[in-house]
Amino acid sequence: MANKIIKYNLTAEGTIPTYIEDGGYFLKANSNASPQDNDMIGATVDGSSETGLGALTNAAAIKNYLDTYTSEWTDGVDENGDDIAFNQTNAANMIWAKKV
Amino acid sequence: MAKYPQLDDCQGVWKIKDVGDAVKLGRWRRAGSRAVVSGTVTIDYITMSSQGNGTDFGDVSSDISGRVGLGSHTRGFFAGGNGQIDVIEFITFVTTGDVTDFGNLAAGVNLPSGLSNATRGIVGGGRAPSMTNVIGYVTMSTAGNASDFGDLTVARASMPGLANTTRGFFAGGFTPSEQNVIDFITIATTGNAQDFGDMFESQYTSGPACSSTRGLTMGCLNTSITGTCDKITFASTGKSIRFGDLSTIHMGTGGASNSVKGFQLGGQQANGDATNIIDSMVIAHGGTSLDFGDLTVAVGGKTAASSGEHGGLTDGY
Numbered sequence: 001m002a003n004k005i006i007k008y009n010l011t012a013e014g015t016i017p018t019y020i021e022d023g024g025y026f027l028k029a030n031s032n033a034s035p036q037d038n039d040m041i042g043a044t045v046d047g048s049s050e051t052g053l054g055a056l057t058n059a060a061a062i063k064n065y066l067d068t069y070t071s072e073w074t075d076g077v078d079e080n081g082d083d084i085a086f087n088q089t090n091a092a093n094m095i096w097a098k099k100v
Numbered sequence: 101m102a103k104y105p106q107l108d109d110c111q112g113v114w115k116i117k118d119v120g121d122a123v124k125l126g127r128w129r130r131a132g133s134r135a136v137v138s139g140t141v142t143i144d145y146i147t148m149s150s151q152g153n154g155t156d157f158g159d160v161s162s163d164i165s166g167r168v169g170l171g172s173h174t175r176g177f178f179a180g181g182n183g184q185i186d187v188i189e190f191i192t193f194v195t196t197g198d199v200t201d202f203g204n205l206a207a208g209v210n211l212p213s214g215l216s217n218a219t220r221g222i223v224g225g226g227r228a229p230s231m232t233n234v235i236g237y238v239t240m241s242t243a244g245n246a247s248d249f250g251d252l253t254v255a256r257a258s259m260p261g262l263a264n265t266t267r268g269f270f271a272g273g274f275t276p277s278e279q280n281v282i283d284f285i286t287i288a289t290t291g292n293a294q295d296f297g298d299m300f301e302s303q304y305t306s307g308p309a310c311s312s313t314r315g316l317t318m319g320c321l322n323t324s325i326t327g328t329c330d331k332i333t334f335a336s337t338g339k340s341i342r343f344g345d346l347s348t349i350h351m352g353t354g355g356a357s358n359s360v361k362g363f364q365l366g367g368q369q370a371n372g373d374a375t376n377i378i379d380s381m382v383i384a385h386g387g388t389s390l391d392f393g394d395l396t397v398a399v400g401g402k403t404a405a406s407s408g409e410h411g412g413l414t415d416g417y
Contacts, residue, residue: 015253015295016251022251023255024233024253024256025255025275026275027275034295034297035253035281038254038281073276075276081372086276
């Protein structure tokens with residue numbers, strides 16, 4: 001068995017799709033009405049064939065996708081109060097680690 | 101739970117037995133009810149019905165920020181913290197002193213969100229160190245480790261937790277981009293969160309306050325530090341609305357409330373300095389917060405607070 005790392009939306013009722021095991025990561029705003037106004041990344045349940053808005057088939061594909069909308073993200077501040085840049089590679093690896 | 105008339109709500113008829121039970125079980129609104137706050141090692145308390153300064157209550161177990169606070173009628177809890185701490189500890193509101201160990205979260209988290217009704221304490225999200233979607237719960241009367249409740253719709257941190265006796269709400273947050281999402285859960289069950297609506301604008305790290313019908317998010321970070329306050333009406337889904345301002349521009353306050361007033365304790369000012377300001381706002385009215393007093397120490401923008409009289413406990417009284 002295996003799962004997939006996919007892009008997806010919440011259902012029209014605002015619930016997490018039943019095929020998502022672990023999701024809600026790294027939202028990208030879209031033009032849909034709430035509650036489907038963000039594309040999210042998540043891992044499907046083991047054995048699911050759902051691909052949502054599209055499968056991300058490896059860590060590099062996740063990073064490439066994150067690179068398209070996260071260039072201005074910051075990830076908190078350091079001990080000097082300076083912004084810490086969002087690390088797309090680390091984020092992609094964290095997500096890909098949810099692949100079984 | 102029956103609805104009990106109070107000083108600010110004298111309508112209706114109630115049974116003496118219900119009142120007696122409420123008093124015996126510690127859920128009768130008390131004139132001396134307290135809110136506690138901790139941003140470092142020190143715990144301060146205020147008496148919510150009496151304007152004045154904070155008083156030293158005791159200490160938490162370590163000098164860290166980034167905890168979350170939540171409360172039952174009798175106990176105040178602190179959980180998580182900077183460095184991905186998994187510790188849950190508590191104080192008893194009526195007795196000053198240091199915290200007692202309660203148990204552990206499923207995993208250590210920094211800047212999680214927390215809320216509660218009279219029975220369950222809920223801790224959701226946070227940084228572990230990546231953003232997490234995990235919601236856990238404890239039964240506040242019985243020490244022990246947190247159990248899995250479900251998942252947030254969005255993995256995030258630094259979002260205020262609000263509650264009435266039935267539902268819990270997670271408002272805004274940081275993913276690491278600012279979010280406008282409001283999730284809700286049904287506290288008495290377990291299961292995943294569901295989308296409730298959107299915040300007035302994307303924001304995070306504001307302090308929570310709630311009555312049984314309304315939740316306030318007070319002083320947020322939205323690109324810059326603001327002193328703005330927004331209101332969520334629990335009975336209706338939809339957008340939060342802008343509802344007022346703190347007395348000065350600051351954010352990351354420790355939020356607490358009884359069912360009448362919301363209190364914002366400490367926080368981070370626009371120049372980055374910690375503050376000891378205590379603000380109060382009548383939850384039904386909004387507007388500009390009033391100065392309530394000062395904490396014994398200034399606490400920064402990752403401060404935790406709780407009370408034994410908030411909207412998750414009071415069921416309309």
